[in-house]
Amino acid sequence: MNYFKLSIILGVVLSVYYYLDTYVLPTLYIFDTEVLHGIVKESIAVAPPENTTALFYEINSRLRDVYGDNITPYNTEDWMFNNAGNAMGSMFIHHASISEYLIFFGTAIGTEGHTGVHMANDYFYILKGEQWVHDLGDPDPIIYKPGDLHVLKRGSVQQYSMPTTCFALELAQGWIPAMLPFGFADTVFSTLDFGTFAKTVYFTAKRMTESMLRGKF
Template sequence: MAAIFDPDDLRAMAKSAVGLSNRQAACAHIIDELKRKHPGHIRDDIPWLFNNSGGAMGEMKILHFSLSEYLLLYGTPIGTGGHSGRYRTQLWDFVFDGEMWSYEEGELERTVFEPGGVSYLGKGRVKGWGVPHAAFMLEYARGPVVTMLPFGLADSAFSTVDMPTLAKQLWYASRLTIGELLKGKV
């Protein structure tokens, strides 16, 4: 089975949540739209989990995880920033609340992504990024997403040494991947 998510559709879904009454309503709206468009491939029963990667701390709600794609809600109510990671995948962040800043090596000015904006990280690229105050986004990765796990889990394993969070992340990602494999989704 090929990729089931389309970045243009995801952007429209995230954009449709901009300006809703609060973050909880925006997240619920996005999840409802995803479940309607992709029945059987969106899980909304997984709790929000802390995530430490590239020096940044936020929280995520995993909605889909397979060998070739992941989709999650990610954000922070207090701000953060760090290294994007360099991957063999493509990565999109669809901002629906707050502001995300980024810059690439050699850039002396930041790019600002406001609600409705999309930050794209191509294969083999890297960015510095930050959330000055608070931001939430729909994050989508396409490609060999398991190759992203060392970066995504290293801070929890070796910096914060937060083994309960690390175990939960691995448990949910594994559980969702097996569920998608049983549906024929790689």
């Protein structure tokens, strides 16, 4: 294949990607970041301060009131561990589709790691505890507390820490399948926790399939 044909193919591929990314992808989003922020703040205000499980149920109930069957009913059996970017925590998947995911993520004992570089915007609503963030070149941490929102723009990278107990509601909007290698790499090449790997694949595929059957991509 000569360079002219290769350049034509590359040009077509990039043009299609630009069209899908700019004009199609945003139309697939159903979650409003301001609505989610309101749900988080209202839930924190009414849930018993020391009962994190009650807070999880409160948030999930309010999410289902707004987004219906796009949100999986909360239960304590569907949590799974997650290792990514050298950080370890656990997560519950409320929603997963090609363009969005919405999860609880956090840790009971603290963790620290790399955010990863993603083809999606990430919105991290703190529910309990604190998240500390290190921006390159800034010698002081940015500290997010309950009710705060930490936004990681697509393509950006940070170091983050949850020094002690910390949980958050996390929304990602963008090309979600492109995020999966980051989410699986630590398990495949480091922890070798293939039970967790299988559970994560199962629930991710299940949620995405359910979304597609509802016409949500």
